[in-house]
Amino acid sequence: xxxxxxxxxxxxxxxxxxxxxxxxxxxxxxxxxxxxxxxxxxxxxxxxxxxxxxxxxxxxxxxxxxxxxxxxxxxxxxxxxxxxxxxxxxxxxxxxxxxxxxxxxxxxxxxxxxxx
Amino acid sequence: xxxxxxxxxxxxxxxxxxxxxxxxxxxxxxxxxxxxxxxxxxxxxxxxxxxxxxxxxxxxxxxxxxxxxxxxxxxxxxxxxxxxxxxxxxxxxxxxxxxxxxxxxxxxxxx
Numbered sequence: 001x002x003x004x005x006x007x008x009x010x011x012x013x014x015x016x017x018x019x020x021x022x023x024x025x026x027x028x029x030x031x032x033x034x035x036x037x038x039x040x041x042x043x044x045x046x047x048x049x050x051x052x053x054x055x056x057x058x059x060x061x062x063x064x065x066x067x068x069x070x071x072x073x074x075x076x077x078x079x080x081x082x083x084x085x086x087x088x089x090x091x092x093x094x095x096x097x098x099x100x101x102x103x104x105x106x107x108x109x110x111x112x113x114x115x116x
Numbered sequence: 117x118x119x120x121x122x123x124x125x126x127x128x129x130x131x132x133x134x135x136x137x138x139x140x141x142x143x144x145x146x147x148x149x150x151x152x153x154x155x156x157x158x159x160x161x162x163x164x165x166x167x168x169x170x171x172x173x174x175x176x177x178x179x180x181x182x183x184x185x186x187x188x189x190x191x192x193x194x195x196x197x198x199x200x201x202x203x204x205x206x207x208x209x210x211x212x213x214x215x216x217x218x219x220x221x222x223x224x225x226x227x
Contacts, residue, residue, distance in 0.1 A: 035217075040124075040219060041219065042203070042217045042218060042220065043160070043203075043217040044217075045215075048213075050213060058214070090159055090160070094213060103148075103213065104150070104162050104165070105162075106162075107160050107161070109159050110159055
């Protein structure tokens, strides 16, 4: 049981290049999330998907797009990378929560992205 | 005011000691509370959920004070393996699955 997987683990981009970060979960979870983590800032939500076919903006969505390809996969795309997007990116998933309460989120190992 | 605030530390504590962290949250309507642990250059992992009545898991005790809007984590008989960053996490309003993460408290256990 792999849990949440992310590819790639590391990436270096030049300003203006594009790339897609891939995430997949095998826990049959309904909800998936993309976060970025920067020193002193904590984890900040970029986008999330409460169910297959739906996506919503989080706290810091500018410069990113997402696709919930199916229940398992949730990808994050940087169309034109900027140095300010240098960060560690985590994907997470959760079951959906009982009675509307937030459920435990399970994280992937992260992607370390550097934009030069 | 940040939604979730934690003392960033670092806390340097001798092995075997007891250490406590507090965390405050600003949204009085928050419904879910967690402590996550994050090792250096790794992903966050759930340490324990925090229930209104308080809960214990081995050497770890978590407490919630809704009136004062703070959450605490107590670690007894600390081990070298407890060295990590501890993230206070709060669930949004009822019906919303989003979590808000504190910036974390860094703990180092000294032999």
